[in-house]
Amino acid sequence: MTVMATLSLSGDAGCHVILASLHEKLLGLLEPHELAFCQILKDSRDIPDHVDLTLVEGSVRTENDRERLREARARAKILVAIGSCACFGGIQSLCNFVDSQELMKETYGAAIAEAKSLGKNLPEVLPKNIPVREIVEVDFQIPGCPPEPDEVASCLGAILRGETPQLSQKNVCDECKKKRGGDFEAKIRRLTEKPSDLERCLLELGYICMGPATRAGCHAKCVAANVPCDGCRGPADLKYDQGVAMLDALIAADRETVSTYSVATMSAMYHRYSFATSVLAKLLERKDRR
Amino acid sequence: MDKAAFEPKIVAYCCWWCAYGAADLAGISKLTYPASVRIVRVPCSGRVDPLHVLSAFKAGAHGVIVAGCLKDGGCHYVDGNMKAEKRVKALKKALDSVGIGGDRLEMYFLSAGMPDKFVEYTTEFARRIERLGPVGLEMNRE
Amino acid sequence: MSSREPRIGVFVCHCGLNIAKSVDVKALREYASKLHGVVYAIDYEFMCSETGQRLIKESIKNHGLNRVVVASCSPKLHELTFRRVLSEAGLNPFLLEMANIREQCSWAYLFEPAKATEKARHIVCASVGRSRFLEEIGDKEEPVKPSTLVVGAGVAGIHAALGLADIGFQVHIIEKNPFIGGIVAKLGNVFPTEDCGICIAPYSSEMHRKCLYKQQLINNPLIKLYTLSKLKSLSGYVGNFKARVVQAPRRIDERLCIGCSKCTAVCPVEVPNEYDLGLSKRKAVYVPFLQAAPHAYVIDGETCTKCRKCVEVCPTNAISLEQNPSTIDLEVGTVVVAVGFEEFEPLGLFGFGKNKDVITQLKLARMIDKKSGGEEIWKPSDGKPAQRIVMIQCVGSRDKGTHAYCSKICCMIALKHARTLKKADPDLDLTICYKDVRLPGRNYERYYTDCQELGVKFLWGDVTKVEGDADGPLRLDVDLATGGSTQLDADLVVLSSALTPSNDTLELSRILNLTLSPDGFFMEQHPKLAPIDTNIDGIYICGACQGPKDIPETIDQAIGAVARAAIPMIAGKIKIDLAKAIVDEDLCIGCANCAAVCPYNAIEMAPRGTARVIEAVCKGCGTCVVECPASAIQLRHFSDRQVLAAVEGILAED
């Protein structure tokens, strides 16, 4: 019997919604095992001392997140980061552009920002939003915002059987049904413009479609709905910087708008979920001035 | 930090055919240039990925030079230098908005036979970086 | 393989005192020995010496090294040397990394040992860091087609074509003009042998048979000549080039034309003859001169009025006025470029273009060639004899305003013409205004002494002005090099004008992806070591398209090109190292960005939609790597990981 736990850090609980949406499959996965801790789905106050498999959803934004994560890691044999917040820091990392002091000040007022937290009962907000991997060792990552239910089920199934789960090694374009013509429009198109040809590759039409730089496995659903991929599954090969790869390609394609808008604006286009892992984010952390 | 004591670190991505050759020739001619300029060999300035530039800053560089062949036919890979120029232009903007500053990145064009230019450019750039000082975190947001 | 834990050996070279004088090599070795992955470090006086090389080989064996860092001179000097050392020691040559601590370090900070030593540490740290990620890179073989495309049928192209055919290779030679021979055919007698420029090699009967215009080229079964033809595109790579040639219509079938000249006789159109630089006229259907090859007439489509008179008189029905351009596709293993030069048209200089009696040496050559024995040289303005001739040297050469280079053969041309004229008419007043007289070839100096003996006047100085009245003589102001100035009167001024790249050079450089020198001539791969090779494997250059040169030198180069082109074709195969771009098919989305940006067309889209690098074509510039949105393409030996390792290393704090 495998003892399991789930931990929610800073995120939107969408991964738990995905777990719940496994329905009968969830029961099947859980039935011979024990879900010892899952604050959202069952009454449980503490992570037990020994857990075989812990799923972590969300990124680390507060001191409390960090402590709970470290505790979870210490008690877990296998720790799996689930969802793009846990894997790459998620969408909230786009705030890493702004100093946390300033964020707190603008949100709650100067006095509170000074204290770094709203009061003694509340955890301190860390200077930035951090992916799980940068705090503790992660055994496996299931990316996606949200992750694909089938993928979650198959990965968990594999882990429970003691196997290494497999994710697609290809890019979203591999699963995309749109047709490519070979020429790219130099203009950057925004969503406010309807695609002139619904059969045609959105990147070629000028939309910033992250398909080329994003791991497949989602069946290119967004693009099938005529909306460009926004890269929620992160890069297919984790050693690459998803957004910079796309930035390069956009510069190459003479897409002038890339240099018209600030990086903060464009990061929401090509680094929407993986900004915290990007080299750009690391640059923000450089403070060699005293 | 005392500005006078500031020793910048500058990465110079030099294309193998021209800029690297010019740097070699500078040495051969016993010309000196700031020791803060640290040369990284690339086959062509067109090989310099924005990732390389950003990573240099991440790794602690205070300035980055991309040096390629002369414009108008000087590039040994046809037009790699022009592609590099385009990227550098876009990257300067990116560096502005992440608080590094686009001034810390520059592209130079020279031929293998221009050791004097290599010295002139690198010296001038190193001065600029010394003036700018260490990398700060002033956000440049509109 | 890379999966093996790196065992790095660092070899610090003193280079005598070249490095050791400013870099503390012992300290550097000590520092290197502590870097991550380094299992062995040693310093030695000369790593490139036999003993140094043996030291590396033995260390590889004794210490089980699988990466070698040599901290010495620039890799431009000895990378290949040390790669060979690795090969000989049984290591893949690409597991070598050189740390350039001489050119980049010891020589640049010659008198600042502390600075030099510190910088050497950074450089070694970068090399060691990068070496950790080096991978073995193999090579592969590709077949080479035994045929050559020669572009340009002047003296260089013709000799290259004949040489290759002599070895037994199929040659396709294309010429943009209707007739072969290039500029040399216009020169009359040529130095140093004063023989016919059209024949070039007159002395022995055996040689004489090689005369260009004795149908050598035309009759050789291995040579196919395409006149009026231009290269439109070239794809592929050494051994497997695909060329597309477009041939303009001759409008007269070469095979049917018997050269009877009936067509010319009836043609009503008369225009200046380009061959004679306008000194004579030709018809719209013509041969420019009697010996012209191929000996078939041509109809100049620009000026022909289509009156069809020629068609009516042609006894063999060889004429077809409605002929269209045709496209010819050729597959060849190698390409020789021999498109020659043009004479610089010095408009606005020394009254050229304004005054008819200011001409260039090429025109003078045509005049000398045309005049009969006793005739005098005449003034083009009125046809009267020119009694006073002044030649001005270095027009458009050695001059920052036009061309900075020396055109190399103008001195000889001027002397040749002066000698010829003075011999024919000892009373002629002939002055040469020169900057320097440069005559470095065998038997060339004789022209100078002959001219002196014949009474040619040499005036050392710069001509500052040439002015002419309507009727009077031309008046020249000369600043003398010896000080002061003087004035000369002349009936005829002859400008020794520069040699410039032929008009097609730029376009051709784009079609062939060849680089050009700053002067605009084709750039050889190396001025000394590879004077005939280009930046593209399998494409060779010879003759004046590479820079001004005389006929002997041109033919030397043409023969050199024969040898260079023959090497891969005789071998029948080429070895291609695989330090090229490589596609990860899993990640590739088939967007073809890489194929679009590749300057060499080295990437093709495979039928299943992913990109594929043609290693033989790829030059390893790596621009495709940057443009891939899917991070699916990498450049071997300069992968992102390898470049970043060098950057991280070079910035690492001690």
Next chain:
Amino acid sequence: MSCRELTIEPVTRIEGHSRVTILVDKKKVKGARFNIVESPRFFEKLLEGKFAEEAPRITQRICGVCPVAHHLASVKAIEAAWDCQPPESAVKLRRLMLIGQIISSHSLHLGFLALPDLLEVDERSILGVARKDPRLASCIFKLNRFGLQITEAVGGRAVHPVSAIPGGMSKPIEGERRDQLLASGKECVEMAYELAVLVDNKVGKKEELIECLNLSRTRYAGVTTDGRYELYDGKVTVLEPSGEKIEFEAKDYSDHIAEKTVPHSYAKHPYLHRFGYPAGIYRVGPLSRLNVAAELRGGKVAERFRSFVKKFGRPAHNTLAYNFGRAIELAYTVEQALNMLEDSAIEGNDVFSTPHPKAGRGVGIVEAPRGLLVHDYQIDAEGLITRANIISPTTQNAPSIESETLLLASNLFPHAAANLKHMLSTIEIMIRAYDPCLTCSTHFVELRKSA
């Protein structure tokens, strides 16, 4: 001092991280706090400088449980700023998608979070429910799946849909998908109704618990159109305990609602400005929607609604009535979904009219499963967001949750000496009834500051 703190941490089976702290001495409760410990994610700040048309996709990441609500409130705010009217077919699709959201969220809450308590199963989780009543669990799953399927068919994805873009929808619904939904819908209508009856029967019998949670007397806010039940569009209606109603336009919300920063929560407390704090505290969500709506039109569900009104009065104040209300809404929305799907107009192809970005401010409101949701953006001439404000339902319920915690603890504590655990678990049941979504709640930047 002999004060001590009783805490519940984390409060379970709710979305997000929170803690209840009750300060007691020997005899009575001195104070109570509902700490939302959930980390702030600063979405309002994050939106600044971003393309406005991307906001619907970005802001839905505020909540994985009710993304459609954020998706739609966001797109409506932008359309308001750009004076852009989506075609009728697009509005139909959006309404359907929002209904899908209510179905999936309510079924999730009832089945996974609330029912384990109300059925008093051994293991308080869906597993416990499934063991005790497999058929019920299967119903819950089917309903949840139906909701997610609607979102996927209309929105392109089941969670975090993508199709709502300023100007309409990126695609119509495919005929095949509509047929599939119709088939599942027909199966679900009966199940949803049965579930409402079950909640009524099982929970209705818990007289003691119902009595115990009949504490709050707040105001209620919800969207109505001409006084009728509404989810997607309309005016904000505030119902006084007296039964009087105040109505205002969405865009004027900031004139009516003020906020108070409280030092123990990363969520701020909003209240109706004209009544002051804490008198101006109001509640939102299923209970409010049923309170502010004059009636529910429909078949058997209307009957349920009448029985609900009969049981809890008007306005219904009992916090446990949230669960009843949720069950009724679930049955009602399934019915509505089926009605919409049966109308072939839902397949309309004209779903997009090109918007013209311009500078301006826009407010978008919808009823999220947990209540009123407001998105308010300032957009510049380039179409970049310069300022954003988002008020989520749970934020609005938080003050009431806290005050009710104090009331409940005060009531129970004197009798709880022997069974402190019972008291704490009752407090949790109360909190759960609100179905709080705490990740949503910590996004609250700008309202009129309280004195």
